[in-house]
Amino acid sequence: MRDTYGVPHIFGETDADVVYGLAWAHAEDDFETIQQTLLAGKGMVGRVFGEKGAAVDFFVHLLDTRGIAERKYMEDFSPEFQKLVRAYLAGMNDFALANPKRVLLPAAFPVTEIDIISAYILSLAQMSGADEAVKKIIDGTIDKPIVKDPAAGSNAIAIHPTKTDTGEAFLAINSHQPLTGPVAWYEAHLCSEEGWNVLGGLFPGGLTIFHGINEHVGWAHTVNYPDKLDVFQLQMHPKNKLQYLVDGAYLELEEKRVWLKVKLWELITVPIPKKVWKSIFGPTMLTEHGAFSIRTGSLEVITAPEQWYHMNKAKNFTEFKAAMERMALPGFNTVYADKYDTIYYVSNALLPVRNPEFDYRKTLLGDSKRKLWNTYYPFNALPQQLNPPSGYLFNTNHSPFKATAEKDQLDPSAYDSQMNYLLTDNNRSVRLAILLQEEEIFTYEAFKRIKFDKTLPDSLLYELNVNPLFRLDAEKYPHISQSIRAIQQWDRTAQANSIGAAYFAYIYYFLRDRTNPEGLDPKRTLTEEEAVLAIEAAQDFFLTSFEQFPVSLGEYQKLIRGDKQMPLFGLPDVLAAMRSEPLDENIRKGEQGESYIMMVRFGEGLPQVETVNVYGASNRKESQHYDDQMGLFTRQKLKPMSLDKSVVLKEAIQIYRPNQK
Structure with missing residues (x-):
């Protein structure tokens, strides 16, 4: 059943029926992106996307995601879940048969259970930092810190019913993902006669809701940054390049030749041989900088x-926590609320129990089996809070020890330092803590206003300390005095009509791209000379690139979909975050940040829920739902949604069965 905005509501007798329908509906809307995910699981991306895709294929071979799936799938997954996997694949393969013109690579079909599990392993390994580690090994910068994109975060907020004027629990689900591509959100409602009734977001290739709500509970994920991955440098034999020293004896690397089939010049597919290696420490790379192995629980x-799936079907907190205690998610903060007076937060992670004799925060010499680990901290050892006295919980990718009011926070010293959890705030956490503390009792409108807030704190917490921008003496620099005053008089809000926000956006990206292509240089303060140079560049840009001066953020930064362009709010690390990249010489296009948003009220009966997705339900240009949520999104408005089948039936625009549309 498709609603007014084309969102699929999928009903079936069994859970497997619904999963089949999800595969079909999602393929109708975004088959091309789903195929990218499935091609990655097969190691066939290079056959369609050339050299760039071949890099993904190499990563698949290096991590051996297909081999892991083949060895573990039948043993590790329950027969119940294997049935769902088969149903999803049946839907995907049937859709491919019915729509051959939309198939990117006929040789990729039919897709198999190993293909999709391999894709999951690959994605979760990337989320655990494996891709960043490989890049740094290749670059020879492995011990330099990874600078995080402040727009690539998420927000999650839960308010206990004792803190709301209606006695309802409130939950904000607000992930900051790329607006398009393999990890962009898709909204769906899944409902079976076997007790599955869930609404929320998933990625292309997903066969359950990743975060959302059912009739009883809801949860939001944000990315967290404890130490999920280790890098070991091997001590190689001086003459035999395949032998490495461990405990005084040389061991042999496992070596495997793989063939990357790469599409070149849109004409031919060329097989390119590569080698991958593995040590007892994990997947291994031999580079000009040395031999390095990576080890992460997401490959185990x-x-x-x-x-x-079990989180999707939880009927209360006890069942939800039992699902979390499976300890299969390698990361993610999880903020939870339900209709039974419970809010909860856990900084979930699959964290290895490491030998305390060694410092795993940097690359470790892989010379002893005593440095290997094979067990993980139990769930009850992770930072978590249940119904704190403050009445609220939140996370914005910052420290798990700052998840509520200051007086109720967890003590970081009570947790093993080897976990290496963050202890710091970011701009969003500072701002959100202030806003939450100001409300004695939350109305729903106040809760929404907080979630959509676009104001930076007075003292900024970017990796590069940019606060000197606001302390420049305008009289000292008369040629840019107007621009300096525009920055200093700015109210720190990222409204689309803000002139100060336009200046700051230009300056932020100018400094980011000038100092470090991956982000602002960490732990350094902007000099006065750099601040003047950045403001000069901003002023010159706006004077020469636009007919009118000064320029607002929405004139400079746009939400763009096909031929439609709209002024776009947001900056990196405001609560309503947005990162943009150049579209042309003058305009920036929103790329990552606010995307799928869900606001929930848990009271009597079914939860009341409102959502918006950045563009629309379909990724097909010919669909009316390709861009029909853009207006809502840019105005920060939401559409009502329902878990009630009778309501969905009554309001449905279209009702059909797969292959009978």
Whole structure:
């Protein structure tokens, strides 16, 4: 059943029926992106997308995601869940048969259980930092810190019913993902006669809701940053390049030749031979900088999709926590609320129990089996809070020890330092803590206003300390005095009509791209000379690139979909975050940040829920739902949604069965 905005509401007798329908509906809307995910699981991306895709294929071979799936799938996943996997694949393969013109690579079909599990393993390994580690090994910068994109975060907020004027629990689900591509959100409602009734977001290739709500409970994920991955440098034999020293004896690397089939010049597919290696420490790379192995739990525990399924079907906190205790998700903060007076937060992660004799925060010499780990901290050892006295919980990718009011926060010293959880705030957490503390009792409108807030704190917490921008003496620099005053008089809000926000956006990206292509240089303060140079560049840009001066943020930064362009709010690390990249010489296009948003009220009966997705339900240009939510999104408005089948039936615009549309 498709609603006014084309969102699929999928009904079936069994859970497997619904999963089949999800595969079909999602393929109708975004088959091309789903195929990218499935091609990655097969190691066939290079056959369609050339050299760039071949890099993904190499990563698949390096991590051996297909081999892991083949060895573990039948043993680790329950027969119940394997039935769902088969149903999803049946839907996907049937859709491909019915729509051959939309198939990117006929040789990729039919897709198999190993293909999709391999894709899951690959995605979760990337989320655990494996891709960043490989890049840094290749670059020879492995011990330099990874600078996080402040727009690539998420927000999650839960308010206990004792803190709301209606006695309802409130939940904000607000992930900051790329607006398009393999990890962009898709909204769906899944409902079976076997007790599955869930609404929320998933990624292309997903066969359950990743975060959302059912009739009883809801949860939001944000990315967290404890130490999920280790890098070991091997001590190689001086003459035999395949032998490495461990405990005084040389061991042999496992070596495997793989063939990357790469599409070139849109004409031919060329097989390119590569080698991958593995040590006892994990997947291994031999580079000009040395030999390095990576080790992460996401390549050992692969049942995350089944855990999400049990989270989807939880009827209360006890069942939800039991699902979380499966410890299959390699990361993610999780903020929870339900209709039974419970709010909860856990900084979930699959964290290895490491030998305390060694410092795993940097690359470790892989010379002893005593440095290997094979067990993980139990769930009850992770930072978590249940119904704090403050009445609220939140996370914005910051420290798990700052998840509520200051007086109720967890003590970081009570947790093993080897976990290496963040202890710091970010701009969003500072701002959100202030806003939450100001409300004695929350109305729903106040809750929404807080979630959509676009104001930076007075003292900024970007990796590069940019606060000197606001302390420049305008009289000292008369040629840019007007621009300096525009920055200093700015109210720190990222409204689309803000002139100060336009200046700050230009300056932020100018400094980011000038100092470090991956982000602002960490732990350094902007000099006065750099601040003047950045403001000069901003003033010159706006004077020469636009007919009118000064320029607002929405004139400079746009939400763009096909031929439609709209002024776009947001900056990196405001609560309503947005990162943009150049579209042309003058305009920036929103790329990552606010995307799928869900606001929930848990009271009597079914939860009341409102959502918006950045563009629309379909990724097909010919669909009316390709861009029909853009207006809502840019105005920060939401559409009502329902878990009630009778309501959905009554309001449905279209009702059909797969292959009978």
